[in-house]
Amino acid sequence: MSLSSPTRIGIFALLAILMAATRLHHFGALPDASWAVFFLAGFYLRGSLRWAFPTLMALAVVVDYLVITGQGLNFWTHYCVSPAYWFLLPAYLSLTLGGAWLNKRYHGLGVRELGLLAGSAFVSISVCYLISNGSFYWLSEVVSEPSFAGWMKNLSDWYLPYLRTTGLYLGVAAAIHAVAAMTLRALGAVGEHRTAKH
Template sequence: MATTQTQRLGIFAALALVMAVTRLHHFDALPDASMAVFFLAGFWLRGSGRWAFPLLMALAVLVDFLVITGAGLDFWSHYCVSAAYWFLLPAYGALWLGGSWLARHQLGLRLPTLGLAAVVLLVSESASYLVSNGSFYWLSASVPAPRSFAAWFVNLGDWYLPFLLTTAEYVALGAVLHVATALLARTLRQAGARPLSH
């Protein structure tokens, strides 16, 4: 939704910072905001996907690398890094596409936009979760054999709601910032359009 390249770069930098800070401390009190960052980036940076999406992906991998190797572990043998790790690309892509689709179809600062945003977020979060969780369950050596669809559904259920809630909380915070910024910009435009009284 940013209109100038400077605005886009500023938004990108802020989102990258949020992702880096929360991803560095993935299991601390501040949950990882990566999923929400990709959704919000798709919304705010629609049309900049050729550079913004790959840079955010590279940042996510870099942070993971720094955290894992910083703990004295080998990146490629860590339990989170397997063939499934590559599926983060479509998982994050689903969130980016959801945010981008919402930006194209939103109706401005109106109540129907809020309902549309909730539905689009739920669909893109669910698709992202299905890809990330499913790929980890079926492809990672960290999941003991034998594997079954019944066990996978239990695993899906264990993490689905926390995943949805964490992402939704961050997106809600982004939405509040978006509305506040839009209202401030509108107020400043209206104030600038009024003639000065003497």
């Protein structure tokens, strides 16, 4: 799937706005869409990831900085900014690569593509979760006595909410994508019909 430069920039802007708006209020009415944003960036911006991925990563850090310092706290000593914070780079990269993998195999709307979306989303969300949760559990000072059993409990407590939230965002994005694709196809058919009549 190839997109024009203006379309890619528009999609990037929408994804950046969605991430900034929901990440600012991490536990607000709308849950954080960051994981879905990185997956969608991989899908829609596969040819532009050299600039899109680092820019989205920088935006995520800037938003975190604004949220933490906005609460009157020191960014560098906040419990979220432990050595594990830097593992968000490979964690978010796994989501982006999952989206890029899907893009490479996308041939239009179909049941096959829906299955590929579900599979690639599940795998990349799971890898992201293992990296981000595992690094936080084992490397941050929040957990005073880490153990394998404690990590398994932590994994089970948070995995399904992250999977569900990201899956819901990706489901909405897939529905919007399908409507847009069908609309463009219908408009193309109308244009061809008018051209044929002349």
